[in-house]
Amino acid sequence: MRIRLIPSFAAALLALGIASRAQADDKVNAVASFSILADMVKNVGGDRVVVTELVGPDGDAHEFDPTPADAKKLAGADIFFVNGLGFEGWMERLETSSGFKGATVVASKGVKALTIEEDDEHLHGDVADDDDDHDEHAKGEDHDDDEHEDHAKGEDHDHDEHAKGEDDDHDHEDHAKGEDDDHDHEEHAKGEDHDDEHAEAHHHHHHGGTDPHAWQDLANGEIYVANIRDGLIAADPDGKAVYEANAEKYLAALKKEDAAVKAAIGALPQSHRRIITSHDAFGYFGEAYGLEILAPEGISTASEPSAKDVAKIIRQIREDKIPAVFMENITNPKMLEQIAKESGAKIGGTLYSDALSAKDGPAPTYLDMFKHNVGTLTAALSS
Incomplete structure (x- = not known):
């Protein structure tokens, strides 16, 4: 009896194996550009979607350099989720090299993008009129012709010299030698290597552009979720009911957390709502929840601040009695440690800006x- 059952049992196992593979093949193969976006896709997609992230936990999408393995991942995908707003400067190159034929969903479509500008003392954010403007910014066109002409008129050097990192009042040359009127800045200049290439990148980066970190406002996160839901429905119409139900549940959780964040930040004294972070990734957070965020680096981690900029930050911390500076999980902490040491501000802890942590x-x-x-x-600012 048992001998005659073995073929039937084997056949059943084979059938289960085939069914399991068929179910796996039926899943939507999604690739997300970075870990935060991948988590959103997982929440909306649920069991119908397999999600692969290109830039993983604690990874820096600004500095990401796709490999042939990444191109292979994308080549086999049904759908590609990206942030947009110029965040993934490598995206088009990767899509081309991979031969990707699926749909690309820009999760930030529809958000009111902020722009980054620089004045004499610190960076600030304004609402951009057109999200698409950043496509030009991503190609290096940060300034329009009128701005560039006006800027050039105020310089003692010609434009070629300025592009090499030379400041209008010769400060950059002096700072490179460690000669600054501010003694704290002199110490900092001696401890940091800011070459001309970094100065040039910093100059171009800070003088205007779209801030891509829109997910730092949970209201924008709701827009991301809606775009993810609609993208998955277009790729997998049979899963429409599942994606809509998952999105509805997830949106309710985002709304709840949004209210909690507003309440927590709103309880802080007004004088304690100014902080320093290493790069300018929290502009949307500040706008949405009532914090003023200052950052020595701009919206990308690809450039370093000049010694002059760091000195301004240190002076501003002292003058405005800014209580704390915060590390970020994707940036080198040395610069902020130096700023904290010279300014007297405390290090308030590590914030997660462009990437999630590992599972543990x-x-x-x-x-x-x-x-x-x-x-x-709140722990650092309420004390």
Whole structure:
């Protein structure tokens, strides 16, 4: 009897194996550009979607350099989720090299993008009129012709010299030698290597452009979720009911967390709502929740601040009695440690800006990231 059952049992196992493979093949193969976006896609896609992230936990999408393995991942995908707003400067190159034929979904479509500008003392954000303007910015066209002409008129050097990192009042040359009127800045200049290439990148980066970090406002996160839902429905119409139900549940959680963040930051004294972070990734957070965020680096981690900029930050911390500086999980902490030491501000902890933590870390999901960041901010600023 048992001998005659073995073929039937084997056939059943084979059938189960075939069914399992068929179910796996039926899943939507999605690639997300970075870990925060991948988590959103997982929440909306649920069991119908397999999600692969290109830039993983604690990774820096600004500095990401796709490999042939990444191109292979994208080549086999049904759908590609990207942030947009110029965040993934490598995206088009990767799509071309991979031969990707699927749909690309820009998760930030529809958000009111902020722009980054620089004045004499610090960076600030304004609402951009057109999200598409950043496509030109991503190609290096940060300034229009009129701005460039006006800027050139105020310089003692010609444009070629300025592009090499030379400041209008010769400060850059002096700072490179460690000669600054501010003694703290002199110490900093001696401890940091800011070559002309970095100065040039910093110059171009800070004088205007779209801020791509729109996910740092949970209201924008809701827009991301809606775009992800619609993209998955277009790729997999049979899963429409599942994607809509998952998105509705996830949106409710985002709304709840948004209210919690507003309440927590709103409880802080007004005088304690100014902080320093290493790069300017929290502009949307500041606009949405009432914090003023200052950053020595711009919206990208690809450039370093000049010694002059760092000296201005140090002076501003002292003058405005800014209580704390915060590290970021994707940036080198040495610069902020130097700023904290010279200014007297305390280091308030580590914030997660452009990437989640590993699964066993404090910010393994998008919602956990907000909970951790707000807890870290309020703990440091309420004391």
